[in-house]
Amino acid sequence: MRAAILLAFASLLPMAEAQSRAVAIRGGTVLPVSGPAIPNGTVVFENGKITAVGANVTIPAGAEIVDASGKYVMPGIVDAMTSLGFAATDLNEPGNAYTPELRAIEAFNPFGTFGAGKPGPIRMTESLSGGVTTMYIAPADASVIGGQGAVVKTAGENLGQITIREPASIDMAFGEPPKKAAASKQRDPGTRMAEVAILRQTLVKAQEYDRNHAQNPSAPRDLGMEALVKLLKRQIPARIQANKATDIRNALSVAQEFGFDLILDGGADAYEFRSMLADRKIPVVLGQISNPYVSNEEIPDRSDYPPPDETAAAKLKSAGVKTAIASFSRAFGTLAPAGESKWLLLDAAIAAGYGLTEAQVLESVTLVPAEILGVNQRVGSLDAGKDADVIILDGPPLSMKTWVQRVYVSGVLVHQR
């Protein structure tokens, strides 16, 4: 009886979007990222998961054959930092710079001008056109503690289905953006010193909160403190945006003092700390190489946002620092319906002129960000068992002339050019 009711309910829900038939992409140059390129390789996926990748692969009977000869097949791009899908007014709470209780997923709206704009399955068409299949979403950088980030897919049946890790982090920002936002509202933190002092005080409170709740489980709950306790217990890491050396030093010192896991975002000057970052296994998510800053301001001052050093990725990687490159796409006034995430691969390609190999560029926007986001069991490379997030390109992946021709997310063809 209960089963029948459940079935009746299920039939009211939209049909689950799922891969209905095995797919075999063959004849192309397969770039699994987790291993060397496979000329004339085949990728097979079934029920949303990759089942085989290689040069000699048995194609299941009845599979749809996709001819990729002359083309390149690689995993979907993973953009490790965006605020895409946020309305401009939803990027940060204006009144308070320390809001760990906020959840990015509760501002995320992949519809309207941003997504397909229609009821039905989610298709973040602009991101998909650039081959981006997974992204991290977080509040913007006007707060020191912006809130809790999440990892989502760019296509799928519904919001529940596309969320693959939440909360994924406590998302923070140091330096000019929180200071400037504070100045415009005449509240704290007005200086870098205040940014760090209030953060430390907040984390001390979280330690006390945790201690108090261990002794007295019925003590009043505080959502922000609960989120920070997850950070202190190392269940989730902190993402701290820090570009200048001062801010990076502050992030490293606070992380050490409170013993939480740290991921550095932006990281314009991070290479100056590369041996320490390597020793402490702190990854870096670099901002776009062609952009002079990572911020939400239209015309920021150069002295606040040093232009990125194009060799930063190579310097960090050669020192053994886990380094990803991300778009830092933000909702931005009226001009940004979709974000620049779609050009992430082309932007990262610049690094190939500055000391990275092609393979290193590709891993910087696929497997490495997947590892940093803690979702590499599911995405980031073409390996059997992972989600069938596969893109087909019509030319070498780092060329300006190359376009993403097909995008599969969990085995479903969600974008075609």
Add this chain to the structure above:
Amino acid sequence: MKMFQRAALLCASLTVLLAQNVIVVQNGLVHTAAGPPLNNATIVVRDGKIAAVGTGISIPAGAKIYDAGGRHIIPGMLDEHSHIGAKPSDLNDRPMVIGPQHRFIDALDLHDPDWAEAVKGGVTTVTTGPGSGENVSGQAIVIKTFGDNLARRIVTEKGGIKWAMGPKSNERYPATAMGVAANLRQYLIKTQEYMATWKKWDDGDKKGTPPARDLGYEAMADVLTRKQRVRAHVHSATDVMTLLRLKDEFGFDLILHHSTEAYKVAPEIAKRGVSAVVMPLGDRIGVTDEAMQGAAILWKAGVRIAMHTDHPVINEKWLRLCGGLAMRYGLPEEEALKAMTINPATMARVSDRVGSIEPGKDADFVVLNGPWYEPATRIDLVFGDGQPIYDRAKESK
């Protein structure tokens, strides 16, 4: 005796100077922006100017020779819309709504470290000017990105007068597109009246008190006499049409800047011979694929187009990526190159000096290790006025 020594020294240094004055770059794949690519071509530079370019050119004796080894050579690029060389806080005088009297040169910092970065990116000339925080924000300049001597660097101080469409504040007039248009129209009419007053004085016996001078109307008068052009920041097709109507009424030279939706009214722009600086904000701010195709649509309609970085919105040195993106979205490769060289030079009225590799022009050109539009291509050498102003081989790692 001392005098004689000095004269001798001077003669000696002149001789050295003369010997160094002929530079030859040979074996290049030269994209001149004035014709088809020249394979295995030679560029001869004399006294900082291009003396000859082509194949089968004899090399003058005593010339300093660079072998390009078959690499690509393109003209030094020109960014028609930049804010390089001034602090962002100096770009807009926000209390002002119409301020054509503001001169970018009064905010210019020759020691800004961005200049060296621009050179590394192969950008040798820029039109740099005030921002878009006023409806008229002032006078841009056209300036080389290299050299210590301001007078030599300035190509022209008349780099156009910046207009910026759209209301700049909700709290004062004008706060609507209609208000902006009416306010500009009123200012142009006042400028006409100002010019008439002065003409009357100039044509008369000039006795008594001359009319009062107004620096704003004086500057805007240059627009009406076409000594200056209007460089108009504009995004919406509606505002493009407003500008075209004002041009029809007042007869000024107009160049559209950013031009986000200009492609929607391309024939209107083309039939008036108006040029457009395109690809709003490159990859900095996401625009739809449709808007990204605007460059190609305008070009097909016959509109002269140029790329821009809007530095510091996009770093000056990545101008070539903006051209690459235009190519990606449908502009032919050679047209995309022209949109970073000869086209902006023509718009900036400096095409007699820069913008292509042709005899008589300033010897500003760039040697690259691959096609200019590929992200991974590196710029190896940049020549400015015939001298190597960036040499990657000498760069410390």
